[in-house]
Amino acid sequence: MRQATSPRENAGPQARAGNVPAFPRTTRDCGSFEIRIDRNGTWYYRGSPIGRKELVCLFASVLRREADGSYWLETPVERGRIEVEDAPFMAVEMCWRNCVAPELAAGRPRQCLTFRTNLDEIVTADAEHPIRVHLCPTTREPRPYVTVRPGLEAKINRAVFYELVALAQPETIDGRQVLGVWSEGVFFPIDEINALDTAAE
Numbered sequence: 001m002r003q004a005t006s007p008r009e010n011a012g013p014q015a016r017a018g019n020v021p022a023f024p025r026t027t028r029d030c031g032s033f034e035i036r037i038d039r040n041g042t043w044y045y046r047g048s049p050i051g052r053k054e055l056v057c058l059f060a061s062v063l064r065r066e067a068d069g070s071y072w073l074e075t076p077v078e079r080g081r082i083e084v085e086d087a088p089f090m091a092v093e094m095c096w097r098n099c100v101a102p103e104l105a106a107g108r109p110r111q112c113l114t115f116r117t118n119l120d121e122i123v124t125a126d127a128e129h130p131i132r133v134h135l136c137p138t139t140r141e142p143r144p145y146v147t148v149r150p151g152l153e154a155k156i157n158r159a160v161f162y163e164l165v166a167l168a169q170p171e172t173i174d175g176r177q178v179l180g181v182w183s184e185g186v187f188f189p190i191d192e193i194n195a196l197d198t199a200a201e
Contacts, residue, residue, distance in 0.1 A: 033073055033080035035059070041090035041118045041155070057119050063088060065151035089154035091115040091146055094163055099124075099184065111167070113183040115146050117154045123147070126184035131156075131164075133190050142191065165190065 036044045043050040043059065050056050063082075064074045071084045099112035113131075114124040125131045125146055132153075134143040144156040144164065156164065168179040168190055180189040 027074065027076065028078045030078050030080040033082050035073070035080075035082040037071075037082065037084045037088050039086045039155075041088070053119070060088065060119050060121075063152060086143075087145055087153045087155040089117040089119060089121065089148055089152070091154040091156040091160055092118050094156075094160045096167065111182055113164070113167070113181060115154065115156070115160070117148060121148055121154075123154070124184060125181075125186070125188065127186050130186070131181065131183070131188040133188075135191065140191070144190075 034046050035050075038044065043056045050059075059073055062073050062075055064072050064079075066072060071082050071088065072079050073082055093116040095114050095116075097112055097114070098110045112124055112126075114122060116122055123129050123146060129147045131144065131146045134145070135141070136143075142161065144161050145153040146156060148154050164181055165179075167181050169181075170177055170179055170193055171187055171189075172178075173187075173189060177193045178189045179191060179193050180187050182188075
């Protein structure tokens with residue numbers, strides 16, 4: 001007598017391996033979610049602050065930025081645009097440590113600079129998470145940022161920026177004397193030496 005076989009036994013190799021064939025999923029565009037992140041990193045929904053940090057962290061985990069600079073909250077089933085006045089996160093704390101092995105430092109400072117955001121994300125400045133300082137063309141007032149995730153930055157608050165400046169040292173880049181900081185073997189310029197004091201005021 002022929003032994004009966006189960007549907008799983010009759011299935012192809014992919015099903016027997018426990019893999020479910022992938023089907024295309026469609027993401028519904030919901031337009032605006034009426035969420036805004038202000039310049040201080042505070043999240044608002046329809047004009048009211050979102051008080052639950054856990055909820056904000058959940059939203060932040062699905063935050064994306066498009067090539068045109070727009071910000072979206074995106075899940076596998078829906079996506080909606082949100083407004084970001086400056087940067088979606090704030091860097092509110094920085095710690096310094098030695099992290100580069102002497103044999104790899106090659107004469108460069110061995111320090112690593114790690115930031116904590118207002119949503120408790122931890123990021124260490126390196127080639128993939130650069131520090132950048134935007135200078136106002138007229139006043140040279142600095143707006144410093146560190147990349148948290150691709151396309152998403154944290155604005156470095158003033159107190160942390162002053163700590164950053166305290167660690168700055170001179171380097172020559174393209175014939176110009178600049179002050180900047182090292183982290184993970186990468187140098188991040190802050191400003192030209194003769195303009196830094198004015199920029200930090």
